Amino acid sequence: MGFDIVFKRIYWRDVAPYVWIAGMAVLLILPQLILHSTIVGSDAIFHFNRIYNAAKQMQNFNFSYFQTNYGFQQSGRIINALYGPYFAYLSGVLLILVRSWYHFQIVSTFLVYLIGGIGMYLLATKVRATKQIALIAALLFMNVGWLPRWGLSQNLNSWGAALAPFVLICAVRMISDHQRPIKIIPLALIMAIIIEIHILSTILFTLVLLPFFMIGLWRANDKIKMLLDTILAALLTILLTANIWGSFLTIFANNSIAEPAKFALEQNALQFSMILGQRNQLGAVCLILFAAQLVYVLVSKQATTVNRVVTVIGALILFIASDLFPWVTLQHQLPFLQSTLQFPVRFTIIAYPLLFCGAAISATQLRLSSERHTGYYRFGALIAVLLCLAPNMLSMALKAETYHSVDVLNSWTGVTVLADTPDQIRSSLHAEHPGQLLTLVEKRHPDYLPIPSEFKRLNFKRSDEYEKQIIDRHREFEHKVLSGGRLQLTWNAERRDYRQVPLIMYKESILQLNGHRLNSYQYDETNIGAPVVPQEIGRNTLILQFKQPRSFTNLLILSLVSWLVLSCVGVGKVVYQYKKYYKRG
Structure with missing residues (x-):
């Protein structure tokens, strides 16, 4: 009634x-x-990686707020924590629902x-x-x-x-x-x-x-x-x-982070048409x-x-x-x-x-x-x-039509395509396993990469370095996400020496190699923060974990509780207005 x-x-x-x-x-x-x-534009692969990472965390109930364990070549780099975290999780929910x-x-x-x-x-x-x-x-x-x-x-x-x-x-x-x-x-x-x-x-x-x-x-x-x-x-x-x-206090207090890409301002100003x-x-x-x-x-x-x-x-x-x-x-x-x-x-x-x-x-x-x-x-x-x-x-x-062409993608800027045929990409865009696309089209995106102190004054193209050090190498390793938001890499080595692994390190990151925690003097870092570790002959296992400060955890809880309380207030107001409306009728 x-x-x-x-x-x-x-x-x-x-x-x-x-x-x-x-x-x-x-x-x-x-x-x-x-x-x-499906229209794959200039920012599609970047956001698809963010959203896929959030979706997989929720599906597996294995959360890592900072470390990217499922997207971006499973490199452990930080993206979502500094770029719309809750939006990424909400988008992840949508991806889980629509597949x-x-x-x-x-x-x-x-x-x-x-x-x-x-x-x-x-x-x-x-x-x-x-x-x-x-x-x-x-x-x-x-x-x-x-x-x-x-x-x-x-x-x-x-x-x-x-x-x-x-x-x-x-x-x-x-x-x-x-x-x-x-x-x-x-x-x-x-x-x-x-x-x-x-x-x-x-x-x-x-x-x-x-x-x-x-x-x-x-x-x-x-x-x-x-x-x-x-x-x-x-x-x-x-x-x-x-x-x-x-997130910003945690990361920027102890890390030097790369700037986003530079663009000529006048060329990206509003024009008249x-x-x-x-x-x-x-x-x-x-x-x-x-x-x-x-x-x-x-x-x-x-x-x-x-x-x-x-x-x-x-x-x-x-x-x-x-x-x-x-x-x-x-x-x-x-x-x-x-x-x-x-x-x-x-x-x-x-x-x-x-x-x-x-x-x-x-x-x-x-x-x-x-x-x-x-x-x-x-x-x-x-x-x-x-x-x-x-x-x-x-x-x-026109952009939708591109999907049916040989190109498939509307933007090839900053991407590495590993698919053998255009049909593979088309199929992955409709597949109910969204991760397929991210193995066929990978984004060379330098945002939020760390800059080790010895490389701060050097001028180099980080997107190219990311492709060489991460995209080109991550298939040489077996990746597995462990409980507690940890990321495990395994590989076989024929000789005992140092090897650069396709991971990204921050000051809060912890490395454990073959069951032993590595101290900072036991490994080197490349110009984009990829660790170079001492491998042993045979099977090697490396675990990466981001040590989340307790101060951040408290702030995260404060944020979630604030949203919960505000939601309850909103629901209460809606119920009150409905009852008021009902009585008036």
């Missing part, structure tokens, strides 16, 4: 926008569904589009745009920028783009709700989720929240309360993400829409404060993201940005939802003052959506 009452209160006009958003998400992955293909990379990609791509579309719709309705206009903003947002990049290239920045509207809902509340500009749990929750997925996105979101916070503090009725609520939200975020900060509207291109539809929106808020007296703030900040960030910004000069002055920021176009994950939000406000105002022209607005909106949708679907179709 209670459910009947709830369903009676759900009207089609309330559900319809979400159905349209879900429909757009299905439409965007339709080429892939029709061609039954193949094809199904994983279909489901996860659908989720990215769905989350991003719903977020943009909620953001637009938050600023009092009509439901129709909010839906149009959501459909446009789903087809531009970084959001499509998860399906097309498996760039993790796509998840940051999908969650950006939820961050901006908190930002808009800061400047529009003078009574309660900060809601502690929503702000802490969304920031914690993003930190657990993509640290760089978190930094960008924190930067964009600052001007909203300053304006909100200036306009708040109770400034002290806003400050206290902000501090509490920050503390709750720190508790929820204690595992991340613990008449047709395209993905990652590095701002298409004509968005260019015209954003330009008109900026002009409107600058000249119209009807523009609200919220509209002006989101538009001006969005336009400024869009300018910074573009090749109009002096990135060459900035790169010369701050060269570290080449390996930290890498792609200035990343700023568009903030700029686009801000500008779409402003456009939704303006469109709502114009529609209310010109009801006679509603039909023209709808037609124009339909054309705009189709112009953004067409190149996006074309890109999806």
